[in-house]
Amino acid sequence: MTDTHSYKVLYFAWVRESAGVDEDDIALPVGATGDDLKAHLLDVYPALKERADKLQLAINQSHADWSTQLTAGDELAVFPPVTGG
Amino acid sequence: MTDTHSYKVLYFAWVRESAGVDEDDIALPVGATGDDLKAHLLDVYPALKERADKLQLAINQSHADWSTQLTAGDELAVFPPVTGG
Amino acid sequence: MFSVRVQEADFDIKADMAASLHDEAGIGAVVTFNGVVRPEVNGKVLKTMTLEHYPGMAEQQLRALLEEARTRWPLDAGLIIHRYGRLYPGDNIVLVVTASKHRHAAFEAAEFLMDWLKTKAPFWKKEELADSGPHWVEERATDLAATDRWS
């Protein structure tokens, strides 16, 4: 059994609609990166695969690259490109 | 005796103060240009000589070059560079 | 004063400008940008739109934008208000106010804030057109290009 951290993951816009929930608690192996989170989400929510290249990540409310390594306690969020203004 | 046209000439800002009047009626020979008007004004109001290079001309409420030939009935105005806004 | 607000309520351009500029003595130039819901999208009538946002991150990003603008231009005051929720054609969406002694600084900072806001602030528009179902607005390549020119 691998050691894991549990992360709160928020969804917005069509990511939220594809997931069917506003947020999840997701356990990922210690040392996991954003890419690991993305692979997990595409697995759990296959509807996201269609536009997987559009997905963006925020860590602790700042935009982040998918390659970033996650830290226990991080607030994660996944969403499409922003369209405000 | 030369034929002349009479022009209404308005002054603004320090041109007005140097002239000591708001406006004049000035007779200039038929065919006169803005430069002739300027020469006349420097003659009549020598205080303008100090900053003669700053003087600007408007003909019928549009900015104009001093070389422009004047036409009977033109409304002329002489003023410094504008500083509004 | 520098401040950001994310709110469902409408804003009052005059009152919010005045509050933002209160006690700023040196100001000579104030630029405002007001974004409004347009009645048409690509020639189709827009019935309504819903603006979703990421609470917390939205405010944080807007504050970060203002801070970035202050490092680039000599600003005396700055304000960003962005609405969320259900909006109709003609409704206010966003207000940006910048104030400076120098008009070009105020103009450039306001344009910069709008350009960056469009690609960095976590808001998402869902439109309902008269003749089709609701859909999420796609990001625009021109907005990305507009952001890049400040890099």
Added chain:
Amino acid sequence: MFSVRVQEADFDIKADMAASLHDEAGIGAVVTFNGVVRPEVNGKVLKTMTLEHYPGMAEQQLRALLEEARTRWPLDAGLIIHRYGRLYPGDNIVLVVTASKHRHAAFEAAEFLMDWLKTKAPFWKKEELADSGPHWVEERATDLAATDRWS
């Protein structure tokens, strides 16, 4: 609506914006520029200033500026209000409003109008500083350069 006003009275940014934008259905972006009398000039306290203008030509030049802006950008509405007479620190001097479907058009047109206004509209400022007599403001080389960049 496109209009210009030259007046001694103060203006009301909100009311004048609203009047200018009335019935303009397609607008998405509104930019305003508000120029205000500054309390200091080169570190010296300004007591008051007087704005002289050339009645008739002032309105005509402002209208010509708006027309020129309309040939360059797709504007839906435009407004220029310029005051004259005695003004004190903090008083409004000038208001420019531009509206367009496109925010960059609205921003650029507003900046263009201010740049051209500074070197073409017949207004002259006479300042009274706390420690010296009244003097006419000199034109600024930076304003001329700002005008040239639109040529």
